[in-house]
Amino acid sequence: MLLCLTANHRNASFDILEKLSVGAPSAAGGLVAGTTGVSGAVVLATCNRFEAYLEVDEPVASADSSAVDATVDAMSAASGVSAAELRDSVTVITGDAVVEHLFSVSAGLESVVIGEDEISGQVRRALEQARSAGTTSSGLEQLFQRASTTSRTVKTTTAVGTAGRSLVRLALELASSRVTDWTQARVLMIGTGSYAGASHAALRDRGADDITVYSPSGRAAKFALSRGIRPTTDLAAAIAAADVIVSCTIVEGHILTADLLAGSERTLVIDLGLPRNVDPAVAELAGIELLDLETISLHAPLEELNATTEARSVVGQAAAAFAAAEAEQSLAPAVVALRRHIFDLLDAEIDRARGRGDSSPQTEAALRHLASVLLHTPSVRARELVRAGEAQAFTDGLAALFGIDAGPTATIAAIAAIAGERQELA
Missing domain, CATH: 3.30.460.30 (Glutamyl-tRNA reductase, N-terminal domain)
Structure with missing residues (x-):
């Protein structure tokens, strides 16, 4: 379950x-x-x-x-x-x-x-x-x-999703009321993972071109080379030069602290990290505006x-299709039990025919064809009942009509064997 x-x-x-x-x-x-x-x-x-x-x-x-x-x-x-x-x-x-x-x-x-x-x-x-x-x-x-x-x-x-909406794009939409011209904004990205890739694409769509990337794990150069932006290993200098900081890593601990940002002027900090990349105390600094996930979520647009x-x-x-397929599998033991019951009767009848001297291939083929015909409708009904949520009716019917215990006793090997017999009968 x-x-x-x-x-x-x-x-x-x-x-x-x-x-x-x-x-x-x-x-x-x-x-x-x-x-x-x-x-x-x-x-x-x-x-x-x-x-x-x-x-x-x-x-x-x-x-x-x-x-x-x-x-x-x-x-x-x-x-x-x-x-x-x-x-x-x-x-x-x-x-x-x-x-x-x-x-x-x-x-x-x-x-x-x-x-x-x-x-x-x-x-x-x-x-x-x-x-x-x-x-x-x-x-x-x-x-x-x-x-x-x-x-x-x-x-x-x-x-x-056709517009490529994401938390990154929503954050930049909110930030656009603070950034008058993205083409002139100096942007520092912190992180080089999947969110950083989405952030870079969203920034480019906004017109941002002056982008520097810093990686706590040391992968900034590789990330920057493939995207035509600048890497840096000097976080403090990059912070001092940035108008907008977008942080989106999964490292533990705060990357941006109040000490690092002290003295920065008119800086917008967007924290997309979880765990948080930015110390909440940063929001108390003069000249710093912080957009974190909690703030961004409050501005999520209504559903279209x-x-x-x-x-x-x-x-x-x-x-519904997945659940129906799973339910059909759950009824497999009952279907296997019915098929086994019919095949046992079939084998017994063939043995009796041979005992009477009637071992012609035509007789055996006719009996196997009859078994196939008899099993077709119950197999179809089993699937229909499962999809209607009435699988128990099938197992109850087997017990009432044939005395078959359709408990979950069939093994994968038994199911495979029955499947092979069905192919032979087809």
Whole structure:
């Protein structure tokens, strides 16, 4: 069963999200290895959300379960957020609702800026990190891969995200009321990751040309060379020369402090980092204006209703198809049990025919064809009942008509064997 614990810009403070983004992702390995019933975990940590996706062995009907408790405790220990505070800040989603939620997140429909560009890549990287850590599972692999496919479908078939909207672009829109002419602005970028790439593109679109980049990890020269901008290793000098500073790294600790910015005049600082790159005390300095994620999120535009409605329809259809496919797999043991029952009868009848001296290939072929005809309608009905949410009716019917126990006893090998027999009968 799928389970998701989500803390995001709607139900948690940025202080909590910041702490979770630093420590909690590393807790997934211990959660999977040390928690009975948790077979997989993928952690998604972005600038405005933290989510733990789990595959658990037992059904979870509510937020009160051992898997939820174990996840809260593990993430609490790793992040420094108290278990009580974390439990108050997360929403627990279970079952099929997890599918639609992740698809919606990956499509950018749950972001601060509806349709943001970066989130789909972050979802993809979350899965890659889980693979590297050995915490993913077959169910989570299928879920996240389908989420990426759905995100691409939303982007190519709806108007959501066509303008390349993102937190970066929203931040620059807000900053434009303070920057009279971007072509004359001296811009310092701090960071060389994916957000830095998006920041550079958005700055160019605004007309900014005088751009310097600084990297805490020493990658400024490589980043600058590919983009035709200036690298620097002297942060203090670059700060003193800048009109606008855009900081977007994932390093821990404050890169920009009040001491570094003391004496700067008329400087706009945009902090896109999580954890925060800028000490909040910077906002108290004369001549410094600070735009951080919390401030930016307060100015997020209203959803474009038509485009968003269309996108949510695409997400809903994809989630329903995924859930139906998963449900069909859950009914596989019942279908296998019916086919095995029919094949056993078939084999017994062929043996009796041979015992009577009737071993002609024509007789055996006729009996196998009859078995195929008899199985066709029940197989079709099984899929129809699953998609209608009435799978139990199929298993109840098998028990009432044939006395078949359709419990989850079929192995993958048995299912594969039956699939092979069906191909032979076709």
